Amino acid sequence: xxxxxxxxxxxxxxxGLDAVLAxxxxxxxxxxxxxxxxxxxxxxxxxxxxxxxxxxRDRQELMALVLDHAVADVVVPDDGAxxxxxxxxxxxxxxxxxxxxxxxxxxxxxxxxxxxPHGLRLTEEMARLLRTGGLDDDACSWAIDLLGQxxxxxxxxxxxxxxxxxxxxxxxxxxxxxxxTLPAGRYxxxxxxxxxxxxxxxxxxxxxxxxxxxxGLLAQPPHTPLSRETxxxxxxxxxxxxxxx
Amino acid sequence: xxxxxxxxxxxxxxxGLDAVLAxxxxxxxxxxxxxxxxxxxxxxxxxxxxxxxxxxRDRQELMALVLDHAVADVVVPDDGAxxxxxxxxxxxxxxxxxxxxxxxxxxxxxxxxxxxPHGLRLTEEMARLLRTGGLDDDACSWAIDLLGQxxxxxxxxxxxxxxxxxxxxxxxxxxxxxxxTLPAGRYxxxxxxxxxxxxxxxxxxxxxxxxxxxxGLLAQPPHTPLSRETxxxxxxxxxxxxxxx
DNA sequence: ACCTGAACACCGTTCAAGT
DNA sequence: ACCTGAACACCGTTCAAGT
Numbered sequence: 001x002x003x004x005x006x007x008x009x010x011x012x013x014x015x016g017l018d019a020v021l022a023x024x025x026x027x028x029x030x031x032x033x034x035x036x037x038x039x040x041x042x043x044x045x046x047x048x049x050x051x052x053x054x055x056x057r058d059r060q061e062l063m064a065l066v067l068d069h070a071v072a073d074v075v076v077p078d079d080g081a082x083x084x085x086x087x088x089x090x091x092x093x094x095x096x097x098x099x100x101x102x103x104x105x106x107x108x109x110x111x112x113x114x115x116x117p118h119g120l121r122l123t124e125e126m127a128r129l130l131r132t133g134g135l136d137d138d139a140c141s142w143a144i145d146l147l148g149q150x151x152x153x154x155x156x157x158x159x160x161x162x163x164x165x166x167x168x169x170x171x172x173x174x175x176x177x178x179x180x181t182l183p184a185g186r187y188x189x190x191x192x193x194x195x196x197x198x199x200x201x202x203x204x205x206x207x208x209x210x211x212x213x214x215x216g217l218l219a220q221p222p223h224t225p226l227s228r229e230t231x232x233x234x235x236x237x238x239x240x241x242x243x244x245x
Numbered sequence: 246x247x248x249x250x251x252x253x254x255x256x257x258x259x260x261g262l263d264a265v266l267a268x269x270x271x272x273x274x275x276x277x278x279x280x281x282x283x284x285x286x287x288x289x290x291x292x293x294x295x296x297x298x299x300x301x302r303d304r305q306e307l308m309a310l311v312l313d314h315a316v317a318d319v320v321v322p323d324d325g326a327x328x329x330x331x332x333x334x335x336x337x338x339x340x341x342x343x344x345x346x347x348x349x350x351x352x353x354x355x356x357x358x359x360x361x362p363h364g365l366r367l368t369e370e371m372a373r374l375l376r377t378g379g380l381d382d383d384a385c386s387w388a389i390d391l392l393g394q395x396x397x398x399x400x401x402x403x404x405x406x407x408x409x410x411x412x413x414x415x416x417x418x419x420x421x422x423x424x425x426t427l428p429a430g431r432y433x434x435x436x437x438x439x440x441x442x443x444x445x446x447x448x449x450x451x452x453x454x455x456x457x458x459x460x461g462l463l464a465q466p467p468h469t470p471l472s473r474e475t476x477x478x479x480x481x482x483x484x485x486x487x488x489x490x
Numbered sequence: 491a492c493c494t495g496a497a498c499a500c501c502g503t504t505c506a507a508g509t
Numbered sequence: 510a511c512c513t514g515a516a517c518a519c520c521g522t523t524c525a526a527g528t
Binding site: 111112123124131140142143144150156171189190192208213214215 | 433
Binding site for chain 2: 512513
């Protein structure tokens with residue numbers, strides 16, 4: 001019995017899922033989602049790619065776990081934060097900020113990823129707040145859908161905001177150049193809009209869009225109230241994206 | 246001179262960009278974007294992967310071209326179609342339908358892709374209609390942003406609708422299962438919402454969300470009118486996504 | 491149970507060479 | 510200009526073998 005203490009025998013190993021996730025997030029921050037390969041993660045952990053399959057079914061599951069991990073620390077606004085709308089805006093803003101702080105990690109959510117425990121926790125709170133606002137079942141569900149689109153798209157749009165320098169930003173620069181050099185004959189409106197299309201304050205833009213969505217939600221007439229009890233056949237139907245994962 | 250007619254000498258080749266795009270779209274329809282490799286496209290064209298680089302800088306450019314191609318046939322509603330809002334809803338609906346008809350092609354737009362000529366044509370018309378609706382420059386720009394998010398997300402959500410059978414849909418099924426088996430203690434609202442979260446009519450859901458956005462746009466007070474002339478420094482700023490590409 | 495080297499069947503992209 | 514075989518440096522995933 002060579003071991004005096006409880007640590008049985010770390011010949012090299014016992015990476016643990018947490019270490020795998022931490023290494024993956026670090027690589028996402030550094031290289032972006034697309035460039036993160038299982039081989040690179042394994043290399044960062046000083047092991048071979050096959051070792052990761054102990055903790056994860058495949059690359060997709062790893063990325064879904066990492067996405068969920070990225071919102072783990074988001075705290076739900078408490079009762080004192082204001083009315084349901086204020087709290088919803090605060091919550092959504094926090095989620096966007098958390099995701100935008102990890103490079104293009106939000107792109108995982110834009111594709112298919114089943115919701116993880118933390119995403120579910122936050123989605124539950126969004127749904128609860130929306131119900132407090134008086135929305136019926138369908139409106140709540142569709143609103144969650146819409147807010148999910150908003151969250152991931154905005155987080156991706158704002159990705160790399162915190163870095164210094166704010167990343168080369170070749171993409172936005174190329175987009176801006178595209179608009180500014182548009183033939184004014186065929187695209188008069190876009191040419192005129194060019195400065196505001198790519199410019200302006202990111203947070204103001206994000207807040208404005210969220211306000212649009214919530215104002216729009218409140219403008220909808222309450223659904224015909226046959227919604228709940230008469231739902232005999234929910235008619236399962238296609239749809240690739242889910243709420244926060 | 247072996248050729249009697251103008252066709253100079255098709256020893257095998259002269260694929261042409263159109264043929265490359267057609268082969269790529271066919272593969273996207275069949276396999277989905279992720280599974281479409283340059284090697285498979287080349288194989289479909291009976292050539293090697295290196296041949297494609299005559300027409301395309303890299304895989305990303307090919308996918309951007311294919312995305313633009315997918316909206317090439319969308320026709321802009323004419324003056325007789327109704328007021329600006331009716332026409333905008335019609336236009337957006339047509340774009341979503343065109344994209345949703347090509348599997349998960351919309352996922353290209355959710356990531357970074359510079360707008361192509363057809364996307365620009367449609368974006369120009371959206372911007373024009375929004376201005377007709379009285380929105381100022383910033384509101385127009387941000388609205389285009391929001392509508393782009395809506396278009397791609399909804400098209401992806403509705404992907405594979407036309408197929409018969411409507412595709413195995415393992416993802417929606419798994420999502421549905423996730424919600425229905427949620428512990429009701431921790432997630433009471435999501436459990437109650439489970440039927441409407443994944444169910445319901447796709448088109449009704451999409452139309453409702455678009456209505457929410459436009460109602461929300463109209464609910465915004467006109468911006469402080471220092472918007473145009475005083476734009477000295479547009480403050481070029483990060484942002485990964487652009488309008489329709 | 492957890493880890494691993496080696497192998498399998500793929501990738502995107504480049505390049506020198508051919509027409 | 511357009512095409513191509515071959516090579517380079519990668520992928521995700523599996524599997525038999527080790528502890």
